Amino acid sequence: MKKQMKCQKHCNQTCYTEEYFRESWKTLIPVLMRTMKKDMDNRCRKEMDEYGISKIHLGYLMVLSQGEATLTSLSDALSVDRSNTTRAIADLRSKGLVVDDREKENSKKYNLSLTEEGLKLTVLIEKKLDTAFDEYVKGISPKELKSLIETLEKIKENIEKNGVSDDA
Numbered sequence: 001m002k003k004q005m006k007c008q009k010h011c012n013q014t015c016y017t018e019e020y021f022r023e024s025w026k027t028l029i030p031v032l033m034r035t036m037k038k039d040m041d042n043r044c045r046k047e048m049d050e051y052g053i054s055k056i057h058l059g060y061l062m063v064l065s066q067g068e069a070t071l072t073s074l075s076d077a078l079s080v081d082r083s084n085t086t087r088a089i090a091d092l093r094s095k096g097l098v099v100d101d102r103e104k105e106n107s108k109k110y111n112l113s114l115t116e117e118g119l120k121l122t123v124l125i126e127k128k129l130d131t132a133f134d135e136y137v138k139g140i141s142p143k144e145l146k147s148l149i150e151t152l153e154k155i156k157e158n159i160e161k162n163g164v165s166d167d168a
Contacts, residue, residue, distance in 0.1 A: 036136065043128045051121055052095060058125065060088050061114070064098065065122035068111040097121060 041048075041055045048054065053061075059078045063069060069077070075085040089112060092098040097118035102110040114122065137145055 036132075040129055040132055043132055044125050047121060047124055047128075051097065053092070053097075057088055057092055060085070060092060061097065061118060061122050062125070064112060064114045064118070065126070068101075068113045070109070070111060074112070092118070 041058075044055075044058060048058070059080075060074060063074055063077045071082060071085050071089065074080075074089070075082045078085070080088075089098055093100075096115055098112055099115050100110045100112050140148070
């Protein structure tokens with residue numbers, strides 16, 4: 001089957017087949033995701049260097065910027081095993097960006113939250129990411145953006161329905 005063909009029914013313009021879109025999808029989405037991630041990391045590099053954190057820590061900070069969380073809820077939100085979350089949170093605590101509400105040092109259940117410094121950092125990062133997202137969607141109409149978001153939400157639902165692969 002041809003990837004492109006002339007539309008005989010409607011407009012005699014170049015139209016694309018389903019095969020074309022499926023092949024484009026397989027290459028476009030992974031490249032787009034990597035490119036966006038790299039761009040966002042680069043935009044936040046100054047703050048990460050200033051605070052002595054890595055891009056791994058950013059996810060934890062951004063989740064905590066939404067409110068208190070437990071180690072388990074952080075691990076679940078980021079699809080990261082709990083031992084990695086424990087190490088990352090220990091790093092963030094030592095840098096004065098995260099605190100917990102434990103009354104006793106050996107308490108098993110406690111909530112984590114951002115310190116004032118952690119909150120200040122996430123506000124800076126969110127501003128940079130907001131600017132990036134505004135640039136990413138420049139020239140896309142609200143209608144197109146709505147359609148894109150709806151499509152991505154359906155894809156997310158399909159992934160969740162079929163289970164998230166741990167092979168990655």
